[in-house]
Amino acid sequence: MYDVVALGELLIDFTPAGKSANGNDLFESNPGRAPANVLATLAKFHATTAFIGKVGKDQFGSFLGETLRKNGIDTQGLIYSKGVNTTLAFVHLKEGGDRSFQFYRSPGADIILQEQEVDVELVQQAKIFHFGSLSMTHEPAKTATLKALQAAKAKSVLISYDPNLRPALWESLSHAKETILEGMQYADILKLSDEELEFTTGMRDLEEGSRFLFEKFDLKIVLITLGAKGCFYRFGKGKGHIAGFQVDTIDTTGAGDLFFGAFLHQFLQKDASWEAIQAEELETMILFANAVAALGTTKKGAIPAIPSLDEARQLFEGRN
Numbered sequence: 675m676y677d678v679v680a681l682g683e684l685l686i687d688f689t690p691a692g693k694s695a696n697g698n699d700l701f702e703s704n705p706g707r708a709p710a711n712v713l714a715t716l717a718k719f720h721a722t723t724a725f726i727g728k729v730g731k732d733q734f735g736s737f738l739g740e741t742l743r744k745n746g747i748d749t750q751g752l753i754y755s756k757g758v759n760t761t762l763a764f765v766h767l768k769e770g771g772d773r774s775f776q777f778y779r780s781p782g783a784d785i786i787l788q789e790q791e792v793d794v795e796l797v798q799q800a801k802i803f804h805f806g807s808l809s810m811t812h813e814p815a816k817t818a819t820l821k822a823l824q825a826a827k828a829k830s831v832l833i834s835y836d837p838n839l840r841p842a843l844w845e846s847l848s849h850a851k852e853t854i855l856e857g858m859q860y861a862d863i864l865k866l867s868d869e870e871l872e873f874t875t876g877m878r879d880l881e882e883g884s885r886f887l888f889e890k891f892d893l894k895i896v897l898i899t900l901g902a903k904g905c906f907y908r909f910g911k912g913k914g915h916i917a918g919f920q921v922d923t924i925d926t927t928g929a930g931d932l933f934f935g936a937f938l939h940q941f942l943q944k945d946a947s948w949e950a951i952q953a954e955e956l957e958t959m960i961l962f963a964n965a966v967a968a969l970g971t972t973k974k975g976a977i978p979a980i981p982s983l984d985e986a987r988q989l990f991e992g993r994n
């Protein structure tokens with residue numbers, strides 16, 4: 675039995691790291707991406723986790739597998755492809771600090787995950803099955819993702835969903851929207867950013883947009899993250915805004931993933947059952963997730979920036 679099993683993309687981001695003595699750009703390899711970052715947060719907080727996905731049978735793939743194991747994530751569901759390389763992405767910093775991503779994924783190993791390679795038993799042994807949208811940008815990984823979702827549903831495994839847009843990875847924006855919405859049919863707990871809410875619903879108003887998704891997809895909990903401003907939530911027993919923490923932010927990479935990992939950790943403490951949760955308890959859980967994510971923005975990267983439970987509790991208890 676695992677607390678959380680996640681399926682999705684696993685790749686290496688190369689982020690700018692200054693110049694060499696020759697004046698050429700240097701890049702630092704940052705292993706992970708959303709589903710792995712969520713699991714690494716949970717594993718750091720002592721939850722049992724396993725990852726399902728595909729990397730190349732190459733040095734980058736080995737590095738990714740090792741990274742997961744080093745962070746306490748089970749890799750029995752990780753497949754090493756002989757034919758296709760590990761997916762890579764290069765990050766470029768634009769003027770003003772915005773980042774752009776250049777993906778080396780045509781195809782990359784993560785999107786050639788086949789449905790028969792999905793360890794269905796692993797999915798069905800989980801208390802929560804977690805997925806995102808980037809494993810649904812292409813076939814055969816989309817069918818593999820849907821197979822895992824159907825397996826989770828068949829055993830009433832709770833499903834958490836964190837869609838990500840990344841326009842460059844989709845055939846078109848309408849394809850992205852349609853597929854992201856398709857994923858919502860399976861979700862119990864949904865996390866979106868405010869931009870993703872607007873993209874999927876056309877609505878900027880948090881109350882209106884979250885109500886629309888909540889009702890249309892019969893969701894149990896909707897979390898809309900708002901960067902430094904915290905999070906808006908909607909839940910059967912209430913809705914509201916939980917303010918973020920003021921910290922010395924240096925890098926927001928993966929803040930949403932640390933937030934969701936910390937939220938799922940709190941949810942597991944309530945026996946992963948939303949029926950047992952009161953609105954005030956949910957607010958406390960979100961506040962804790964805000965604390966974890968805020969601390970994560972005070973260090974560089976995603977996985978290396980995950981705080982310890984003690985550090986998070988200290989910040990959280992200062993407010994609570």
Ligand code: ATP
Pocket residue numbers: 866867868898899900901902903904905918919920921923926927928929930931933963964965967968971
């Ligand atoms: P990503 O795609 O980078 O993982 P996201 O867009 O899903 O992130 P954000 O809304 O940027 O997520 O941030 C997630 C959470 O992280 C917020 O709800 C908040 O708790 C925390 N957070 C983000 N930025 C800051 C910040 N500058 N200061 C404090 N907390 C922050």
